[in-house]
Amino acid sequence: MLSCEGQSELGHEVHLAYGPIFGPEGSYFDRANDFRTRDGRRIGMHEVPHMVREIAPVKDWKAMGEIRALIEEIRPDIVHTHSSKAGIIGRVAGWKELLASSDHRPGVVHTIHGPPFHKYLPKWKNTIYVASEKYAADRCHVIVSVADAMTRQFRDAGIGRDEQFVTVRSGMETEHFLNPIESETREAMRAELGFGDDDFVIGTVARLAEHKGHDDILDALGDELRAHPSWKLLWVGDGWWSDRLLGRVEEMGLKDQLVTTGLVPQLRVGAMMRAMDVLLHPSYREGLPRTVPQALLCGVPVCASDTDGTPEACIDPSVNATHSTGRIFPVGDTDAIREGVVWMFNNPRERARMGQRGQKMCAQMFSVDAMVQGLGQVYADAIALASRG
Numbered sequence: 001m002l003s004c005e006g007q008s009e010l011g012h013e014v015h016l017a018y019g020p021i022f023g024p025e026g027s028y029f030d031r032a033n034d035f036r037t038r039d040g041r042r043i044g045m046h047e048v049p050h051m052v053r054e055i056a057p058v059k060d061w062k063a064m065g066e067i068r069a070l071i072e073e074i075r076p077d078i079v080h081t082h083s084s085k086a087g088i089i090g091r092v093a094g095w096k097e098l099l100a101s102s103d104h105r106p107g108v109v110h111t112i113h114g115p116p117f118h119k120y121l122p123k124w125k126n127t128i129y130v131a132s133e134k135y136a137a138d139r140c141h142v143i144v145s146v147a148d149a150m151t152r153q154f155r156d157a158g159i160g161r162d163e164q165f166v167t168v169r170s171g172m173e174t175e176h177f178l179n180p181i182e183s184e185t186r187e188a189m190r191a192e193l194g195f196g197d198d199d200f201v202i203g204t205v206a207r208l209a210e211h212k213g214h215d216d217i218l219d220a221l222g223d224e225l226r227a228h229p230s231w232k233l234l235w236v237g238d239g240w241w242s243d244r245l246l247g248r249v250e251e252m253g254l255k256d257q258l259v260t261t262g263l264v265p266q267l268r269v270g271a272m273m274r275a276m277d278v279l280l281h282p283s284y285r286e287g288l289p290r291t292v293p294q295a296l297l298c299g300v301p302v303c304a305s306d307t308d309g310t311p312e313a314c315i316d317p318s319v320n321a322t323h324s325t326g327r328i329f330p331v332g333d334t335d336a337i338r339e340g341v342v343w344m345f346n347n348p349r350e351r352a353r354m355g356q357r358g359q360k361m362c363a364q365m366f367s368v369d370a371m372v373q374g375l376g377q378v379y380a381d382a383i384a385l386a387s388r389g
Contacts, residue, residue: 006372017043019051084116095139106381114287147288147309171371177297182273203276208239213282220337254365289323296358325358
């Protein structure tokens, strides 16, 4: 959404293609549909009826035809795809247009937000994903990684060529994280959520779903929570596992130490984070989780799993003690989760310093302007490559 808005504000004509919207994660449709540039231009909105999330060969084939028809109608200079399956279908459609037209040669760009292949999938499914990504990589000019780790993972899998990859951090609106309004300060939010001055709030912002690590939080911290009544969990988000996880919390006798918010508007996420003493992010796979830099922008230190690009924002003292912004633990290691959180509780001064360092670092690293400028160079390079044939 931010890259669409940013490119529109620079004077480019921007169109956004998307699949049918469903699920509990929320949607940016209204924002995209209502957006206007300063001179009144809008983003073209195009629903692709058969572009669905799950693997569905018949629908996928139809979606490719729909995207190809849209490209032929709009005749864009750049086709920029996101996510794995839509990225594969969109790249192939864009490349077909490039090969078929003598006077329209779009630059084809793909952004990796996270690898579709990972060790938690069946081998057959990983084989399909890797083969598909290899095929699609041969049908685009530039591959953008949101973290250096994404490039390493794709190259280790034999996907693409070294010269195709460039890292452009996924920008975010930093202002409401850095400069809260009076009603969303740390003090105001802790009062709103029912936390006392002496409470130690361990927050998590994630879907209540598979691979997000909520069970690991309970396994790691159950005994500590019972031993420290002032320790509180704050879970921001909703998802398919909500009923099961909340049932487990009640069985463990921790119901009074958990506050859940359900799905909150994106502009309220920073407010929720400011109520935390530490963000705990035990996800099993991510890309580069926006939650981590968002917490750091709020001055909140992070304990996070060593997955994908997370350590590029959450810098462990063992890597760089002078510039550390949090603690990193191995994926699924409940003992290390407990150790990290206990360390944060016992070291409030260093915890505060970590948050301050992270705030300064992320304000520069994840600005929207830096992302838009980076993508502008990517587009120029892709257009140049497309023109060469």
